[in-house]
Amino acid sequence: MGLIRVFERLYVKVYVVIVVLKEKVDVSMMTVHGDDSKVSRVEFESSQITTELYEYVHEAIAETPFYYISVLNNGMHQGAIPTCHRQEASQYADISLSKTLCIRGSYMLYSSKYELDLIEAMFQQFGVDFIFSPFTLLERLYSDKIASKAQLYVLLYDEYSAMMIFQQNALLFASFEHVDGGVTDTAFDDKEEEAVVFDLDEEHDEDGISIDDLDALDDLCDLEDLDAIHELDDFTDETPDFSLSDDTQTDDMQVIEPSMEDFGMSYQHFLVIQRCLERYYNSDTYRSEFIENIYIADANDSSDDLKRYLEEELFLNVVIRKVNMGDELLALSMEEVQHAL
Amino acid sequence: MRYSFIAPRPKKIVTPELKLVFFFFGMTLFILFATYGFLLYKSHRFSQEVIGMNQRIADTNKSIVMMQKEIAMIKKSAAHFQKVATSNTVLKDSIKNLFDLVPERITLSKAVLEKDALILYGITPNKEVYEFLLQAPLRSIFHKTYSDFYPLENGWYRFVSTNYLDEEAL
Numbered sequence: 001m002g003l004i005r006v007f008e009r010l011y012v013k014v015y016v017v018i019v020v021l022k023e024k025v026d027v028s029m030m031t032v033h034g035d036d037s038k039v040s041r042v043e044f045e046s047s048q049i050t051t052e053l054y055e056y057v058h059e060a061i062a063e064t065p066f067y068y069i070s071v072l073n074n075g076m077h078q079g080a081i082p083t084c085h086r087q088e089a090s091q092y093a094d095i096s097l098s099k100t101l102c103i104r105g106s107y108m109l110y111s112s113k114y115e116l117d118l119i120e121a122m123f124q125q126f127g128v129d130f131i132f133s134p135f136t137l138l139e140r141l142y143s144d145k146i147a148s149k150a151q152l153y154v155l156l157y158d159e160y161s162a163m164m165i166f167q168q169n170a171l172l173f174a175s176f177e178h179v180d181g182g183v184t185d186t187a188f189d190d191k192e193e194e195a196v197v198f199d200l201d202e203e204h205d206e207d208g209i210s211i212d213d214l215d216a217l218d219d220l221c222d223l224e225d226l227d228a229i230h231e232l233d234d235f236t237d238e239t240p241d242f243s244l245s246d247d248t249q250t251d252d253m254q255v256i257e258p259s260m261e262d263f264g265m266s267y268q269h270f271l272v273i274q275r276c277l278e279r280y281y282n283s284d285t286y287r288s289e290f291i292e293n294i295y296i297a298d299a300n301d302s303s304d305d306l307k308r309y310l311e312e313e314l315f316l317n318v319v320i321r322k323v324n325m326g327d328e329l330l331a332l333s334m335e336e337v338q339h340a341l
Numbered sequence: 342m343r344y345s346f347i348a349p350r351p352k353k354i355v356t357p358e359l360k361l362v363f364f365f366f367g368m369t370l371f372i373l374f375a376t377y378g379f380l381l382y383k384s385h386r387f388s389q390e391v392i393g394m395n396q397r398i399a400d401t402n403k404s405i406v407m408m409q410k411e412i413a414m415i416k417k418s419a420a421h422f423q424k425v426a427t428s429n430t431v432l433k434d435s436i437k438n439l440f441d442l443v444p445e446r447i448t449l450s451k452a453v454l455e456k457d458a459l460i461l462y463g464i465t466p467n468k469e470v471y472e473f474l475l476q477a478p479l480r481s482i483f484h485k486t487y488s489d490f491y492p493l494e495n496g497w498y499r500f501v502s503t504n505y506l507d508e509e510a511l
Contacts, residue, residue, distance in 0.1 A: 007354045065352050073346065099346050109346075116346050130345035332344065339343050 007066075009034070014060055014067040015337070017329040018053075018123070020074060021158040025053060028326025029060055030334070041326055049122055057126050070130040070333040071123065072137075072325070074160060075115030080135045080174030081108045082286075091285055101133075107171035109133045130336055134162035135174060137328055141297045141321070142166075150289035152277070152316075156269055156306075157299035157325050163276050165291065172287055173280045179268040266306035274314060292316065297323045444474040459483065461502040464493070471500055479504050 012033045019026040025044040030037055044053045061067035081092040084102040089095050089110075098110040111133060120128050138155040139146065146153070146166035155162040159180060165173040273294070281288055294316045296306070307318045355363070432454070439459070443449055447470065451462035459479075465471040468490055480486050483504035491499040 011354075065354055065356050067352075068349060070345075101344070101346060103344070111346055120347070127350055128347065129349035131347050132345055136344040336343060336345055337349070340349050 011066050012064045013337075014064055015330050015333045016057055016060060016067065016069045017072070017326055017333060018057075018069065019072045019157070019325050019329070020049075025049070026326060027053065027056065028330055030330045031060075032334075039327070039330065054125050061126065068129045068333055068337050069123065069126060070132060070329055070336075071119050071128050072329060073111055073115070073119065073131050073133050075112055075119070076176065076178060077112035077115055078133060078135075078176055079110055080133075080164060080171055081110065082106075082171040082173070084108050103136070103139070104169075106169065107174075109135055130333055132329060132332060132336075134160065134176065135164060137325070137332060138162050138164055138297060139166075140332060141323060141328065142295055145295060150291055152273075152291045152294040154273060154294060154296045155299070155323075156296060156302065159265070159268075161269055161272050163273065165280065165289070167289055172289060173276075175276045175279070177272045177276065179265065179272055264303070264305065265300060266302045267309060269302070270306055270309040270313070273310065277314065294318050296320045299323050299325045442475065442478045444470070446470050447475055457506040457508060459502075459504045461500075461504075463500055463502075465490075465498050465500055466496075468498060471498070476502070 012031055015030040015032070017026075017028040019028075023045070025046065027042045027044065028039065029041070030039045042056060044050055044056075057069070061069075077098070079093055080103075081089045081095070083089055083092075084105055084107065086095065086100070089100075089108060093110065095108075095110045097113055099113050099116055101109040103109060111131075116131055119131055134155055134157070138153055141155070142153045145151065147169050148167075150165060150167035150172060153164045153166065159178055161177050161179070163173075163175045163177070164171060277291065280286055280291075294310060296318065298306075298320050299322075301322065302320075307320055310316045310318045436454070439452065439454075440449075443463075447463055447465045449461055449463040453460040453462075461475075465475075471488070471490075476486060476488060479502065484507040485505040487503045489501045489503075491501075493499055
């Protein structure tokens with residue numbers, strides 16, 4: 001063991017972090033030699049794992065045996081459950097085919113074994129050392145704030161959003177969403193699409209409660225608004241996610257009335273957050289606490305629209321913090337390596 | 342594994358490339374040490390041979406000295422033998438000459454040869470035979486000659502002839 005430590009100091013350590021996004025793959029790399037470190041980033045303009053990416057990573061790790069490759073898990077079949085007991089976990093999600101991680105003995109992260117295997121298979125040419133959940137990153141980003149009252153924490157990157165509600169360090173609710181309603185283009189498989197449709201159907205059922213809410217319909221001002229709703233409903237045949245979100249909103253949403261073309265990423269993220277909050281409040285499974293504050297770790301460099309939507313529509317106090325996914329994952333990777341040794 | 346769904350792969354310090362480098366370094370070191378050891382052994386053997394050779398040279402020199410001494414002794418002995426042989430030859434010739442001097446009518450009973458003297462004991466029928474036939478040749482050889490006669494019952498004489506050579510004349 002001592003010999004390995006000596007060799008570790010002699011060798012360069014390379015940490016590689018790969019984040020597969022919708023239209024690109026972000027690769028961040030940190031080379032550590034003694035007290036010196038160098039960070040470099042490269043974007044590959046394809047969501048597929050290209051030969052250039054393999055060559056780039058191979059070249060980086062060729063000179064040292066101490067390299068650690070980390071991948072961010074974007075699989076849609078992942079989440080966090082406010083218990084570490086598998087028996088109790090079944091009331092929150094079906095984790096029979098999932099791999100789980102108990103965090104601080106407080107809550108459990110889970111991810112589909114199939115999706116984890118897919119990630120490992122995707123990078124089998126140079127292998128993967130760590131697969132991190134975006135929830136881990138989110139908790140790490142706000143580790144100094146989760147000990148307070150119930151607050152919503154959101155990590156936004158590309159078209160994904162990870163949401164967690166913590167109260168006094170205890171997880172109350174968590175959700176991992178994709179703005180397209182769960183359909184990812186990260187070369188996983190068609191199975192995810194099926195799963196997404198299934199999720200949408202579920203949420204549609206929940207939304208049915210809102211549609212049936214006549215008070216909400218009464219709040220509609222005039223016929224034009226109703227026509228607009230019809231138009232949106234027509235559109236839902238193609239993109240049910242947005243219409244679903246639209247339906248679930250209360251009359252406050254009518255103030256904005258955004259068309260589908262104007263829906264930018266900020267608005268889509270807003271819809272996702274709104275839908276998750278609604279699910280949190282309406283579900284009997286979760287211990288509901290009133291959420292006043294929302295902390296957003298934004299890796300997308302979004303406009304202020306998201307903040308405005310959340311403040312105006314949901315009356316939340318919004319604090320947005322810009323984050324760099326690569327840097328955060330590199331730090332997490334180094335921490336994990338230190339712990340593994 | 343605190344936050345990762347999978348555990349990191351164990352890191353192998355010795356990569357195949359490093360193994361190759363170690364192999365070649367090892368081979369080079371082995372060849373170097375083997376060569377060094379071989380040269381060390383050869384040097385040791387050579388030193389041993391040099392010491393042996395020096396010992397043999399010393400032994401040979403010692404035996405040469407001994408042989409030279411023996412040669413000197415043999416030479417000395419040979420010279421002594423030569424001298425004795427010469428002396429014996431001279432003595433033999435002298436005795437032969439002496440007996441050639443004695444006539445048939447005189448009988449010698451004893452002869453004493455000394456370094457510079459000859460003493461003869463014998464019997465002669467009369468003094469004249471002695472004086473003419475023996476004393477005369479003896480006087481030509483020796484510087485001093487003395488004769489004493491003792492008459493026997495049968496009328497013959499026992500005589501003692503003492504002859505000397507002068508050392509100064511020699």
